[in-house]
Amino acid sequence: MHTPSIEDYLKAIYKSEAEGDITSRDIAERVGVSAPAVSKMLRRLVELKLVRIHAKTGIHLTPFGQRTALQTIRKHRLIELFLVRELGYRWDEVHDEAERLEHHISPLFEERIAEKLGHPDFDPHGDPIPTAEGRMPEVEEIPLHTAEIESHFVITRLVDGDPKLLQYAASLHLLPGATIEFHGRQPFGGPYNIIVGGEPVALAPEAAAQIFGRVSPDGGRRGARRS
Ligand SMILES: [Zn+2]
Known part of the structure; x- marks a missing residue:
């Protein structure tokens, strides 16, 4: 289908990191690509200072990488809620649509959606929406x-x-x-x-x-x- 972007990798690393140690395989599974594709992309992400790889502790997002991941997750979740509330999508239809749109909306568009929705805390599936400042609300579950x-x-x-x-x-x-x-x-x-x-x-x-x-x-x- 579509070629995964840098943002897709950052989201995958962010979500894997939240669950513990990350392997290239976790990333490959989440993004839906081969292990060699992940190795190649990881080198690029290191060059871009989005990721650092530590000999002992493995793969980590840099603060810049983390900010970028959270911004993309914020867009994704706002778009999902917008599609359900304003455009009449069903909750099972919005994820794929948001996967595409999250890479293309401007910061202004994102801000207007948030405003229109009354600065919501959760998307239609119950996932917390990171704040505009890039903070992920903590949820115990x-x-x-x-x-x-x-x-x-x-x-x-x-x-x-x-x-x-x-x-x-x-x-x-x-x-x-x-x-x-x-x-x-x-x-x-x-x-x-x-x-x-x-x-x-x-x-x-x-x-x-x-x-x-x-x-x-x-x-x-x-x-x-x-x-
Ligand atoms: Zn989703």
Whole structure:
């Protein structure tokens, strides 16, 4: 499809760095390119002072690289929300569109979108939008399948890259802000048992791994006992 740009690499490195150590393979997977393509690009990013590579600690964004990554992520997430709110896109349609548009809008356009949307904190999938100053709001969250059994779990975000997953989640009302009861997994690697809006649902493990949130403070075992 489209050739990944420098900004795509910076976003991939930023997101990998947030999850721990980065390998060229992580980057290759996120960007969707081969390992040799990553090595070549990494040399270029080092020359441009966007990335530094340390013999012991590996691949890191420089402050300049980090700023650029956060600006691109900000544009991406603002565009997604703009498309949903103002242009009537569905939430599963906006990620690919934003992947393209994020490289082309001007700072003024970005500012006007933010204004029009009332300087929002989250995109349609629940991802936090970095501030104009390039600060990423901190969100405490865990993947759904690691929640304590019989807890009440509030969804904060869903991974946004797969339209099929988002359609599936929406059909089950698994949206940011929704509270679900988590009852653990069926034996032999089966689905997860959850209750959404009073309805029991067998949730596919692959989907459960893409849903993030936090255990609701008032929704521990006390709340779950009703079921
Ligand atoms: Zn997206």
